[in-house]
Amino acid sequence: MTFLDGVLRVLGGSLAAVAVGYACVRFLTPGLHRSEKLAWSFATGLLVQAILFVLLSSVFPGLGALPILAIDGAIVAASFLARRPLPPSRPVEPGNAGLMARGDRQALVVALLAIAAVGWLIFLVAALSEPMWATDYLAMWGLKGKTIFETGFIPRRLFQDPALYWGRPDHPLFVPLSLATLASLSGGWQDQALALLFPLCELATLCALYGFLSRRVSPLAGATAAAFTALSFSLYRAANSGLAEIPLAFALVLASAPFFDVLETGSRPAMTRLFLASLLSAWIKPEGTLFVLLLAGVLWVRQRFRLVDTWKSGGWAPVVPPVLHASLMFLLCRPQPVREFDLTFFEPRRWSELLSRFGTVLARILGTEVPRVWIPLLAISLFLLVTRRGLADPLLAVFALQILGYLAAFSISSFDPIWKVDSCFQRITATLLPAFALVLGARVAGERRAADRLTSSPGNEGSGTTRPAPETAEQVAHTLLEIRPAGYLDERCRVW
Amino acid sequence: MSGGASLPDFVRRGLPAALLLVVAASMVATVSPAEVAHRGSLLLRSLAGETITDFERTGFWFDPAYGAFLEGVRRRTPKDATIAIVVPPRPDAYVYQAAYQLAPRRVVERGRESEATFVAAYRYQYPAGSNPNVTALPGGALFRRR
Numbered sequence: 001m002t003f004l005d006g007v008l009r010v011l012g013g014s015l016a017a018v019a020v021g022y023a024c025v026r027f028l029t030p031g032l033h034r035s036e037k038l039a040w041s042f043a044t045g046l047l048v049q050a051i052l053f054v055l056l057s058s059v060f061p062g063l064g065a066l067p068i069l070a071i072d073g074a075i076v077a078a079s080f081l082a083r084r085p086l087p088p089s090r091p092v093e094p095g096n097a098g099l100m101a102r103g104d105r106q107a108l109v110v111a112l113l114a115i116a117a118v119g120w121l122i123f124l125v126a127a128l129s130e131p132m133w134a135t136d137y138l139a140m141w142g143l144k145g146k147t148i149f150e151t152g153f154i155p156r157r158l159f160q161d162p163a164l165y166w167g168r169p170d171h172p173l174f175v176p177l178s179l180a181t182l183a184s185l186s187g188g189w190q191d192q193a194l195a196l197l198f199p200l201c202e203l204a205t206l207c208a209l210y211g212f213l214s215r216r217v218s219p220l221a222g223a224t225a226a227a228f229t230a231l232s233f234s235l236y237r238a239a240n241s242g243l244a245e246i247p248l249a250f251a252l253v254l255a256s257a258p259f260f261d262v263l264e265t266g267s268r269p270a271m272t273r274l275f276l277a278s279l280l281s282a283w284i285k286p287e288g289t290l291f292v293l294l295l296a297g298v299l300w301v302r303q304r305f306r307l308v309d310t311w312k313s314g315g316w317a318p319v320v321p322p323v324l325h326a327s328l329m330f331l332l333c334r335p336q337p338v339r340e341f342d343l344t345f346f347e348p349r350r351w352s353e354l355l356s357r358f359g360t361v362l363a364r365i366l367g368t369e370v371p372r373v374w375i376p377l378l379a380i381s382l383f384l385l386v387t388r389r390g391l392a393d394p395l396l397a398v399f400a401l402q403i404l405g406y407l408a409a410f411s412i413s414s415f416d417p418i419w420k421v422d423s424c425f426q427r428i429t430a431t432l433l434p435a436f437a438l439v440l441g442a443r444v445a446g447e448r449r450a451a452d453r454l455t456s457s458p459g460n461e462g463s464g465t466t467r468p469a470p471e472t473a474e475q476v477a478h479t480l481l482e483i484r485p486a487g488y489l490d491e492r493c494r495v496w
Numbered sequence: 497m498s499g500g501a502s503l504p505d506f507v508r509r510g511l512p513a514a515l516l517l518v519v520a521a522s523m524v525a526t527v528s529p530a531e532v533a534h535r536g537s538l539l540l541r542s543l544a545g546e547t548i549t550d551f552e553r554t555g556f557w558f559d560p561a562y563g564a565f566l567e568g569v570r571r572r573t574p575k576d577a578t579i580a581i582v583v584p585p586r587p588d589a590y591v592y593q594a595a596y597q598l599a600p601r602r603v604v605e606r607g608r609e610s611e612a613t614f615v616a617a618y619r620y621q622y623p624a625g626s627n628p629n630v631t632a633l634p635g636g637a638l639f640r641r642r
Binding site: 002003004115122125126128129130131132133135137138139142143146147150151155157161163164166167192224227228231232233234238373375376379380382383386387440443444 | 508516523526531534535542545555575588591596600604605
């Protein structure tokens with residue numbers, strides 16, 4: 001099999017994932033932007049393929065791709081024989097992006113999307129230029145994926161073999177399973193071609209960002225977030241191809257989007273999407289578990305610490321998947337030695353030592369990591385100061401707590417905390433960048449809209465940039481929604 | 497956070513965009529055009545059907561000759577074998593590459609030879625002999641234990 005053959009086959013396997021994902025998720029995505037639907041289809045398809053691989057390989061070890069493809073076909077057929085999704089004329093998700101891109105703004109959107117495309121192409125070239133080689137790919141993700149693919153099942157030694165003590169047996173298996181499934185579907189383990197999974201994850205991330213912000217804020221917001229993310233070369237670089245960071249960044253964006261839909265509407269499809277994204281996040285990396293639990297924490301705070309209300313308002317969606325995943329890992333994979341962390345630091349006799357290590361970690365980050373990025377950090381801080389609050393601002397607290405969690409983890413590491421900071425901090429923090437793009441994008445559009453409102457108000461009509469008067473009933477409805485965001489048709493009618 | 501409310505209009509419009517441009521420029525500055533060109537050339541050669549040698553691959557940065565040794569071990573051992581590898585202690589990539597390239601074979605490090613069916617010794621020159629349990633490999637030798 002040549003490299004080109006391999007790439008085409010992996011692409012075919014990915015398209016199969018999109019098809020089966022769309023068949024599963026189409027009932028949950030009415031009202032979503034087309035690019036969002038594409039991202040959800042890809043993510044759900046990967047989830048379904050991985051689950052099928054686990055189930056089928058445990059019943060029929062080593063059977064290969066045929067059973068997966070057969071069940072994929074059955075799922076697609078069943079989905080299209082089942083009821084049709086809700087018609088688009090009756091959206092179930094909020095969509096207050098009333099101002100469609102037009103004129104100079106449309107040109108700006110196109111320019112930003114072109115920048116995003118160039119950024120994506122650079123990563124595509126970097127990822128596919130040679131077989132995946134990052135240390136963590138060799139020692140963890142790739143090793144597990146190749147072992148699962150070659151044996152046709154999940155050997156218990158991946159969790160319990162003392163000779164694999166360095167392979168992080170406690171880490172979730174979504175990335176290895178996705179690689180193994182794609183290798184099965186493409187007919188062989190060709191690690192250079194399998195690297196296509198990672199640019200595809202980036203593409204899906206860009207689609208999710210653009211779609212969500214286009215729907216909830218404006219196309220300009222979506223394009224800004226997509227361009228910012230595609231230029232995040234600290235995440236999308238050759239050294240991260242093969243690692244879980246890129247799929248995790250995708251999962252965090254997917255978890256954030258329905259989180260805001262749940263806050264706005266509390267609709268059941270949004271909760272189900274949040275559940276799916278939380279499952280994906282928890283199944284990729286422990287950092288994903290932390291993120292979705294923090295989202296649950298935000299819901300809890302917004303419900304004024306009432307547990308039952310939090311649960312009913314969607315709090316179950318980010319909590320159940322990590323708990324399920326952790327329970328399964330505990331039941332199936334124990335006993336697992338806790339090698340990475342030294343939990344005795346939490347004993348009172350070691351508190352002073354723990355504080356000292358926390359100080360060491362903080363000093364290291366402030367001394368080496370922050371100076372490297374002080375210019376963009378300063379620019380972002382100023383940006384947050386001079387712009388109005390945006391839709392995604394609740395994520396800022398989540399990011400702060402997430403990074404605090406990283407600091408705490410480094411502090412209780414069994415290894416030298418300085419080494420942990422140097423080897424991990426930049427990489428794992430970069431996974432937050434695409435979700436952070438939601439904050440930036442929402443604020444950009446918020447500023448432009450505020451300026452537009454200012455210039456189009458009666459006292460400013462002479463400024464020359466008045467908003468065109470709405471011409472159709474739909475535009476009138478959207479214009480009203482811009483003043484008072486509302487997602488449901490009945491609420492729109494009430495406002496009208 | 498909402499301090500922008502009292503800013504003049506041109507600042508409200510221009511400053512956020514300028515700040516985002518600074519961020520974008522900082523991110524673009526981390527890309528090396530030479531590196532992109534090099535990777536583009538590797539990709540084009542791969543698409544043309546050419547195999548990238550271990551000397552050009554980043555994965556064997558620490559020892560480009562090691563790949564041929566591992567390939568020799570892979571060809572001469574069954575998939576269910578346990579292989580003890582005797583390699584230099586640094587960098588760790590010697591062990592990780594062996595475990596990955598030889599998967600699904602079980603790879604154990606020095607000190608666990610008793611668990612292995614083969615011992616693969618890198619940078620070991622096997623003197624010519626007629627021992628059927630020893631195979632000379634590029635850069636080392638493979639010993640069958642049982």
